Amino acid sequence: MVKIFVDPGHGGSDPGATGTGLSEKDVTLKIATRIRDILEDEYENATVKMSRTRDQTVSLEERTDMANAWGADFYLAVHINSGGGTGYEDYIHDLLSNNSRTAEIQRTIHKEVIKLNDLIDRGIKKANYHVLRESNMDAMLSENGFIDNTHDLAKMKDPDWINNVARGHVNGLAKAFNLHKVTKATKTTTKTASERLASSTPSYKKESTDSKQKTLYLPASADSWRIYPLNKDPIKKNALPDQLHPSKFGGFQYEILGETWPNVYIIQTKQLGKVQIYAGPETGAEIK
Ligand SMILES: [Zn+2]
Known part of the structure; x- marks a missing residue:
């Protein structure tokens, strides 16, 4: 079983970035929950734990402690950007080389997300974020559009877009970790x-x-x-x-x-x- 830790950014007293009528914490929870559901419903060798499953305050330390204690194979943090831009980007820790396994996973997921999310591609990036630094396993953080951009914000309000973004992450995870779809043979025996x-x-x-x-x-x-x-x-x-x-x-x-x-x-x-x-x-x- 491949253990995927999915971390919807922010929550509870921390709304994250805010746009008109929408908070980052709600969008990240929707995307992350959908990622979990697709992985659990459609793949036979993936198991998922989430840092939160509702609107709840969870510190950054608690998030990485949870993933480390569980022994996750991969840490996926889902965020929404803000600050005057548009499009999608993702991050791995800034001390990792481009030849690292983490960088390879990032490129794989990035490619699949960009196919489905209908956002401008801002590229693959590196940063010294807590969840990337303090997690013991390969870790990536995705920034799925800018909540203060009218074009990106409209997408975040569309359930089809949420589903597509989740599907893109899952397709990347499936390739990077060789996840198998639930097969017909499995279905008839279970x-x-x-x-x-x-x-x-x-x-x-x-x-x-x-x-x-x-x-x-x-x-x-x-x-x-x-x-x-x-x-x-x-x-x-x-x-x-x-x-x-x-x-x-x-x-x-x-x-x-x-x-x-x-x-x-x-x-x-x-x-x-x-x-x-x-x-x-x-x-x-x-x-x-
Ligand atoms: Zn965030």
Whole structure:
């Protein structure tokens, strides 16, 4: 197992950089959480620990102590830039040579992030930051756009962009650490996500137990449902960046494949495959 420590910058009493209507600490948490979820859901030889999973104050010492005590193979710090610029850059510790393994990992991740993040490439850099210096393992810090730049800020407010940035980091990690995608063979020998869900949540109803086929409608006006991976409890921190935008399409209609919790249904989506969706009455969703 490759142990990846993911550190969303700032949090709690430290908002980090701020832009209009947005704080760095919230954007870094979204990107980092998505990186964790993709690694855990799609790769079989990666395990992830995060420095924080909610809006929480954690000191720099606590962050590197956590990664060192865990014995992480890689330390990935996720940040947002500010101070009058635009684009993406990343850092390794300034005493490392360009021939170091860390520099090689940095180049690999950098290349993959730039493919997907739709930001200007400010290059690979070095600095004497605490998390790069005090971590015992290879470490990199990424600065994902400038929160005080209108163009970059607009991207940070788009869940698709958050997802793409996370995906870019994961693609780089996968190459640098030879991470394997969960294979079909593995899937058939282990429980499927819905089977895991069924065994952990007694309220799960299989399609065949319902006498009537039900359908979930998300009219164009509905806008506050939340979606979750099948193998996670439908609680707020597990929510996926929402990619279902029914207003763009005049509405969505999904066959309900099961109900996992009250008002939480399993649906098959084009964008995300099978997911759980919280679609209580206040979301504007309708069940027929
Ligand atoms: Zn920062």
